Amino acid sequence: MKIAIAGAGAMGSRFGVKLQAAGNQVTLIDNWADHVAAINRDGLIVTTDDGTDHVYPMTAMAPQDVTDHFDLVILFTKAMQMDQMLQDLGDVLSNQPAVLTLANGIGNVETIERHVPKAQIVVGTTVWSSGMTGPGHIKVTGTGSISLQAVVPDAFPNLPAVLDTLNGAGLHASEAANVMAAIWKKAGLNSVLNTYCTLFDCNIGEFGTLPNWRTLNDAVLNEFQAVADAAKIQFSAADVTDLIAAQFSPETNGGHYPSMHQDMANRRPTEIDFLNGYVAKLGAQLNVPAPTNAILAQAIHAQETLKGI
Numbered sequence: 001m002k003i004a005i006a007g008a009g010a011m012g013s014r015f016g017v018k019l020q021a022a023g024n025q026v027t028l029i030d031n032w033a034d035h036v037a038a039i040n041r042d043g044l045i046v047t048t049d050d051g052t053d054h055v056y057p058m059t060a061m062a063p064q065d066v067t068d069h070f071d072l073v074i075l076f077t078k079a080m081q082m083d084q085m086l087q088d089l090g091d092v093l094s095n096q097p098a099v100l101t102l103a104n105g106i107g108n109v110e111t112i113e114r115h116v117p118k119a120q121i122v123v124g125t126t127v128w129s130s131g132m133t134g135p136g137h138i139k140v141t142g143t144g145s146i147s148l149q150a151v152v153p154d155a156f157p158n159l160p161a162v163l164d165t166l167n168g169a170g171l172h173a174s175e176a177a178n179v180m181a182a183i184w185k186k187a188g189l190n191s192v193l194n195t196y197c198t199l200f201d202c203n204i205g206e207f208g209t210l211p212n213w214r215t216l217n218d219a220v221l222n223e224f225q226a227v228a229d230a231a232k233i234q235f236s237a238a239d240v241t242d243l244i245a246a247q248f249s250p251e252t253n254g255g256h257y258p259s260m261h262q263d264m265a266n267r268r269p270t271e272i273d274f275l276n277g278y279v280a281k282l283g284a285q286l287n288v289p290a291p292t293n294a295i296l297a298q299a300i301h302a303q304e305t306l307k308g309i
């Protein structure tokens, strides 16, 4: 398949390498000029769990330089960069490619729908992980999986081909029964792990060693449950808690510093308003108080302010 990865940061680069290694024609698209230049000059450098560096020759471009068309565009920007990336892609979207996003946060479908007909959109979630260590260089740990669904399943006959392509690259993808439930499940996980690991400056394994991690977890997820119930979105705080506990081991994501922690360390805006902040806001609209999520969103914004972000 001919694939563009639009937003080739930590995750886009990890996915790009795996998809290219499986025989797909992959173009990495990113606005970070130093990153694009480093990849084209030196290849993409991937440091694996054992500390070994692997170099992958890849093609990278700024969005405005792309003239090609693709079968599949994978959007892997941060939630708040997605609208700009879709504008920048312009003509790249004109041949009606499938557009897939696995970005974290609630509300991404609404953003994509402003630029792409619903019938072309596939959304989902992933617990694969990755981190940027510098331009053209990522560090990857553990393994992961993907859960996805077409926004209008009847209008998107190519889902099996997309799943085959992802699975051919070893990305462990499966179709979600209810993608909104999958997005809320992942947002619940991120609103616990990403937010607390950022505030406590720890990785996921370290969070899991805290004697009170369940208390901290439940304070966030019980509010998610109440807001989801009021919004008629399928959600199980118990299932999300199980998924969170499954991330603690080194084989999954124990050694990983969540993407929000990476953003804070790199002095870049976080996705907090698409996670705890989104649920606090929706709760306020629905008259379902979510004070823990509201204060956690405030705490992350306070940390951003102190860091000059």
Ligand SMILES: NC(=O)C1=CN([C@@H]2O[C@H](COP(=O)(O)OP(=O)(O)OC[C@H]3O[C@@H](n4cnc5c(N)ncnc54)[C@H](OP(=O)(O)O)[C@@H]3O)[C@@H](O)[C@H]2O)C=CC1
Pocket (backbone or CB within 6 Å): 007, 008, 009, 010, 011, 012, 030, 031, 032, 033, 076, 077, 078, 079, 081, 102, 103, 104, 105, 126, 127, 128, 129, 130, 131, 132, 258, 259, 266, 271
């Ligand atoms: N990292 C992870 O482990 C996981 C991330 N996700 C989600 O995937 C999506 C993409 O995340 P992720 O790959 O982590 O995002 P990154 O922050 O690594 O990359 C996103 C974009 O940020 C810019 N950028 C990143 N680092 C720098 C830097 N140091 N200097 C300048 N620009 C930089 C680049 O674009 P530009 O220059 O245009 O700003 C890049 O395309 C998010 O929604 C995230 O929550 C989901 C699962 C795991």
Ligand SMILES: CC(C)(CO)C(=O)C(=O)O
Pocket (backbone or CB within 6 Å): 104, 126, 127, 128, 129, 130, 189, 190, 193, 194, 253, 256, 257, 258, 259, 260
């Ligand atoms: C890998 C994982 C699941 C950790 O919370 C993630 O989504 C992130 O880092 O943003």
